[in-house]
Amino acid sequence: MAQYTLNINGEQRTVDVDPDTPLLWVLRDDLKLVGTKYGCGVAQCGVCTVHVNGVAMRSCTFPVSGVGVAEVTTIEGLSKNGDHPVQKAWKQHDVPQCGYCQAGQIMTAAAFLKDNPNPSEKEIAAAMNGVICRCATYTQIKAAVKAAAKL
Amino acid sequence: MTQFKTHISRRSFFKSTVIVGGGMLLGFNWLSSCMREEDAARALVLPDEWFDINAFLKIGNNGVVTIMAPNPEIGQNVKTSLPMIVAEELDVDWNQVIVEQAPLNTDAFTRQVAGGSQSVRQSWEGLRKAGATARHMLVAAAAARWGVDPADCSTSKGVITGEDGRQLRYEEVATEAAGMEVPEEVELKDPSEFKIVGTGHGNVDIEKIITGQPLYGIDTQKEGMQFAVVLRPPAFGQKLVSFDDSEARKVNGVTDVIRFGDKIAVLAKSTWPAIKGKKALRAQWAVDTPLESTAQHDKAMVDLLDKRSEEPMRKDGDVKKAFAEADQVLERVYEAPYLPHNPMEPMNFYADVREDGVELTGPTQTPAGARREVAELLGRNESEITLMMTRQGGGFGRRLYNDPAQEAAEISSLAKSPVQLVFTREDDMTAGTYRPATKYKVRASIKDGQITGYHLTEAAMSSHLYGSIAHFFPAGIIPNFLFEAHAVESNITTGAWRAPHTNFHAFVDQSFFDELAEALKADPVLLRLDLLEKVKELQDDRIQYSPERLQGVIRLVAEKGNWGKAPEGVYQGFSAYYCHNTHVAELAEVVLNDGKPVLKKIYCAIDCGIVVNPLAARNQAEGGIIDGIGHAMYGDLTFSDGQPSYNNFDTYRLIRMSEAPEVEVHFVENDIAPTGLGEPPFPPAAPAFANAVYKATGKRLYKFPFVKELEG
Ligand code: FES
Ligand code: FES
Numbered sequence: 118m119a120q121y122t123l124n125i126n127g128e129q130r131t132v133d134v135d136p137d138t139p140l141l142w143v144l145r146d147d148l149k150l151v152g153t154k155y156g157c158g159v160a161q162c163g164v165c166t167v168h169v170n171g172v173a174m175r176s177c178t179f180p181v182s183g184v185g186v187a188e189v190t191t192i193e194g195l196s197k198n199g200d201h202p203v204q205k206a207w208k209q210h211d212v213p214q215c216g217y218c219q220a221g222q223i224m225t226a227a228a229f230l231k232d233n234p235n236p237s238e239k240e241i242a243a244a245m246n247g248v249i250c251r252c253a254t255y256t257q258i259k260a261a262v263k264a265a266a267k268l
Numbered sequence: 269m270t271q272f273k274t275h276i277s278r279r280s281f282f283k284s285t286v287i288v289g290g291g292m293l294l295g296f297n298w299l300s301s302c303m304r305e306e307d308a309a310r311a312l313v314l315p316d317e318w319f320d321i322n323a324f325l326k327i328g329n330n331g332v333v334t335i336m337a338p339n340p341e342i343g344q345n346v347k348t349s350l351p352m353i354v355a356e357e358l359d360v361d362w363n364q365v366i367v368e369q370a371p372l373n374t375d376a377f378t379r380q381v382a383g384g385s386q387s388v389r390q391s392w393e394g395l396r397k398a399g400a401t402a403r404h405m406l407v408a409a410a411a412a413r414w415g416v417d418p419a420d421c422s423t424s425k426g427v428i429t430g431e432d433g434r435q436l437r438y439e440e441v442a443t444e445a446a447g448m449e450v451p452e453e454v455e456l457k458d459p460s461e462f463k464i465v466g467t468g469h470g471n472v473d474i475e476k477i478i479t480g481q482p483l484y485g486i487d488t489q490k491e492g493m494q495f496a497v498v499l500r501p502p503a504f505g506q507k508l509v510s511f512d513d514s515e516a517r518k519v520n521g522v523t524d525v526i527r528f529g530d531k532i533a534v535l536a537k538s539t540w541p542a543i544k545g546k547k548a549l550r551a552q553w554a555v556d557t558p559l560e561s562t563a564q565h566d567k568a569m570v571d572l573l574d575k576r577s578e579e580p581m582r583k584d585g586d587v588k589k590a591f592a593e594a595d596q597v598l599e600r601v602y603e604a605p606y607l608p609h610n611p612m613e614p615m616n617f618y619a620d621v622r623e624d625g626v627e628l629t630g631p632t633q634t635p636a637g638a639r640r641e642v643a644e645l646l647g648r649n650e651s652e653i654t655l656m657m658t659r660q661g662g663g664f665g666r667r668l669y670n671d672p673a674q675e676a677a678e679i680s681s682l683a684k685s686p687v688q689l690v691f692t693r694e695d696d697m698t699a700g701t702y703r704p705a706t707k708y709k710v711r712a713s714i715k716d717g718q719i720t721g722y723h724l725t726e727a728a729m730s731s732h733l734y735g736s737i738a739h740f741f742p743a744g745i746i747p748n749f750l751f752e753a754h755a756v757e758s759n760i761t762t763g764a765w766r767a768p769h770t771n772f773h774a775f776v777d778q779s780f781f782d783e784l785a786e787a788l789k790a791d792p793v794l795l796r797l798d799l800l801e802k803v804k805e806l807q808d809d810r811i812q813y814s815p816e817r818l819q820g821v822i823r824l825v826a827e828k829g830n831w832g833k834a835p836e837g838v839y840q841g842f843s844a845y846y847c848h849n850t851h852v853a854e855l856a857e858v859v860l861n862d863g864k865p866v867l868k869k870i871y872c873a874i875d876c877g878i879v880v881n882p883l884a885a886r887n888q889a890e891g892g893i894i895d896g897i898g899h900a901m902y903g904d905l906t907f908s909d910g911q912p913s914y915n916n917f918d919t920y921r922l923i924r925m926s927e928a929p930e931v932e933v934h935f936v937e938n939d940i941a942p943t944g945l946g947e948p949p950f951p952p953a954a955p956a957f958a959n960a961v962y963k964a965t966g967k968r969l970y971k972f973p974f975v976k977e978l979e980g
Contacts, residue, residue, distance in 0.1 A: 118520050134521075134538075134540075135520050135521070135540070135541070135544075137544075138540045139540065142538060142539050142540040145487075145539070146489075146495070146537075146538035146539055146540070147538065149489065150480070151480070151482050151486075151487040151489075152479070152480015152481065153480065154484075154486075154612075154613070154661075155486065155539075155614070155690075156612055156613075156614075156693065156917075157693045157916055157917045157918075158543075158692060158693060158916075159693075159916050159917070159918055161916065161917035161918050162612070162917050164612060191480065192478075192479065192480030193479065193480045193481075195479075199475060199478055199479040204478045204479070207474070207478050208470065208474055208475075208478060211468075211470045211471055211474065211883045211884075211887065213343075213471055213473075213474060213477045213478075214343035214344075214345070214662075214887055214888070214891055215342060215343025215611070215612065215613070215659070215660060215661050215662040215663075216343070216471070216473065216474075216477035216483070216659065216661070217343075217484060217611075217612040217613045217661025217662060218612050218661075219477050219478065220477075220480050223478060241925075242925045242926040243926065245925045246924045246925050246926045247924075249612070249917065249922050249924060250612070251610055251611060251612040251662050251664075251895075251922065252343050252612075252662060252891045252895070253890070253891040253892075253893075253894035253895045253898060253923060253928065254887065254890075254891055255894060255923075255924075255925040255928040256890045256894070256928070256930070256931055257887065257890070258925065259925065
């Protein structure tokens with residue numbers, strides 16, 4: 118076990134875990150930030166996506182020992198009042214079905230739109246391809262990403 | 269308005285309280301608000317006092333109304349749609365409604381089940397009556413106070429108005445209303461008066477979903493709880509001989525290792541050490557029952573396709589004779605593999621088995637079943653067990669089976685500790701209860717330009733299709749008709765998987781129909797419409813669908829998708845199918861990209877009666893269609909030596925955004941009582957696509973997953 122002081126959603130949080138513990142489980146079990154979801158654990162489904170220094174990263178294969186002083190943002194910290202443009206667009210389009218993958222979808226979309234504020238449909242599909250939605254909400258995700266770009 | 273018997277007795281009126289998460293480390297909040305964004309500013313204030321009107325609703329002293337969501341929410345939107353039905357008849361403002369997830373309570377609620385696309389259909393009348401009964405009692409209370417006839421009072425948005433214009437708000441008469449006689453009959457609104465039903469309302473949990481608040485079973489964390497991950501036999505047919513847990517116990521955070529039956533649970537302070545501990549276990553397995561392989565299954569099913577059944581599911585005339593006398597016989601074999609459900613939230617369950625009672629929390633489509641099975645397993649009374657349903661990260665049929673609740677209860681009972689059992693994705697994909705691998709042989713005879721015989725044989729692993737499917741179109745109008753089904757015994761567990769059997773039968777039936785139309789040199793849409801005319805003349809009460817409604821969706825989608833008028837380079841395919849009480853037709857458009865067929869768009873027409881929540885209905889249809897395409901394209905699970913060939917998304921492929929077609933959905937407007945949407949849009953998608961692929965390439969598809977044939 119080792120102590121790590123992490124910068125999560127703008128707060129310093131200290132945890133005592135094994136160095137190989139994926140950031141995902143530190144967030145969920147140790148810090149009780151359960152908005153970041155577990156789907157596969159092998160960097161394939163994207164539902165565990167968080168921002169590390171503003172870049173979308175899969176937390177399920179990112180060991181806590183590698184986080185260092187990086188700024189980590191989770192779905193809980195994406196905005197103060199749930200009013201990030203992507204969150205707003207998600208609401209407007211009533212995107213979620215079961216909702217389980219949506220934190221990963223939203224975090225992926227938010228990081229993508231920051232780099233590419235005016236994306237084409239093809240670019241949206243390429244960027245969002247990494248996050249699986251078993252309920253297949255893809256039609257509304259695409260529409261919401263487009264709408265968020267305009268908010 | 270029409271009078272309806274209520275069947276609501278005094279007994280079902282019980283005292284309810286707002287549920288807050290007792291002993292929770294993580295505050296689950298079982299209340300969800302329906303407010304629109306513009307109302308968020310003046311956030312709903314919870315009242316100090318609630319008046320229980322009946323099991324379905326209570327009214328706060330500030331006018332806020334709580335409506336219970338009785339059924340498990342697996343993404344089919346019942347947590348929003350069912351309360352909307354109550355609110356409609358209660359006649360309140362949807363923005364003043366809070367939805368509360370009901371716990372399992374078989375005294376107060378009927379059918380707390382998510383399955384078979386039945387939630388809306390089977391709850392429709394009961395929920396309307398619950399709302400209408402409450403409204404009736406509130407009006408009666410106001411009328412009594414005013415000394416007027418209730419018939420002269422009207423309601424709107426939670427306000428009762430007397431003939432003379434006097435007004436009382438629901439909360440002002442709620443106490444008196446709760447003491448009123450429960451009416452034996454109530455008036456229900458005419459659908460033309462609906463204000464909430466038929467209007468799109470957003471998911472009541474949306475705020476929590478987009479901000480990542482605890483909501484799902486896997487988010488459950490309670491005081492004193494341990495996490496458990498289980499090692500199960502790697503192959504179907506194996507049993508546990510012995511194991512060495514010395515390495516597992518050395519993992520930091522691992523608290524215990526417990527064997528139960530042929531499984532071993534690793535308990536830990538958090539999930540990761542439990543996963544690591546499981547990997548560190550060394551177990552010896554032995555063969556208990558024969559280890560099976562796909563090649564073996566294939567052979568067994570093929571053999572059965574030529575076997576005659578003693579008890580056919582439907583038999584008309586003499587197919588043998590029809591085939592002997594035919595001008596032409598068409599014979600095709602269709603194949604589908606096993607499929608895992610793969611809900612995005614892996615299986616999990618929380619159990620706290622104590623002397624003084626058992627607490628269960630988690631995702632299940634059949635909570636009453638979970639409680640019963642856990643009671644049996646532990647030898648306890650059902651009355652000692654409470655069960656709280658969480659929002660579920662998908663179900664697709666997997667959570668009809670309560671092995672996770674049972675395992676959690678068993679581990680908790682052995683560990684004498686509250687336990688949150690979590691399946692890894694690998695566990696989830698390899699633990700069984702799959703959509704059974706299935707094959708069909710279909711034959712049809714044609715004589716003098718007519719279909720004279722139709723013979724369908726199913727062979728499926730561990731199960732076979734159910735009765736009503738044998739009477740689907742075109743049963744009844746073909747004089748010689750035989751429908752048979754066989755099951756191959758296997759130790760690989762199977763179960764209901766989104767649109768059980770119809771998810772593959774629709775492909776078989778509708779692909780074959782396309783070939784039949786071609787053999788008859790008929791337009792497949794016109795041929796369907798013509799044959800459905802003949803269904804109208806039948807007197808056969810085994811046929812449950814309405815030929816008129818099926819024709820309606822066929823015509824609607826043909827019109828919206830410009831059937832027969834595709835632009836250059838666009839190839840169309842058609843399908844129409846009735847299942848789970850809903851009528852659906854779909855039209856697929858395929859284009860060629862470097863000579864390879866690519867699905868661009870699916871048009872869909874649905875007749876599910878009254879559309880309770882158009883937003884949610886659209887979501888169900890879009891999702892069901894893309895899911896139908898995804899699993900037909902990529903879904904595949906094979907076995908060798910009893911072991912599934914894939915166990916995670918690095919090798920098991922689910923459809924992604926870039927592969928999803930555009931979807932355009934149209935609903936038939938009518939006043940017929942609503943039916944479900946969780947399953948019906950799914951089955952017709954694959955055949956519409958396959959029929960369009962044929963138009964584009966001249967190649968017929970007979971086998972799931974299509975990707976093997978299309979991408980080589
Ligand atoms: S859980 Fe991290 S990518 Fe699937
Ligand atoms: S909404 Fe269910 S997995 Fe995406």
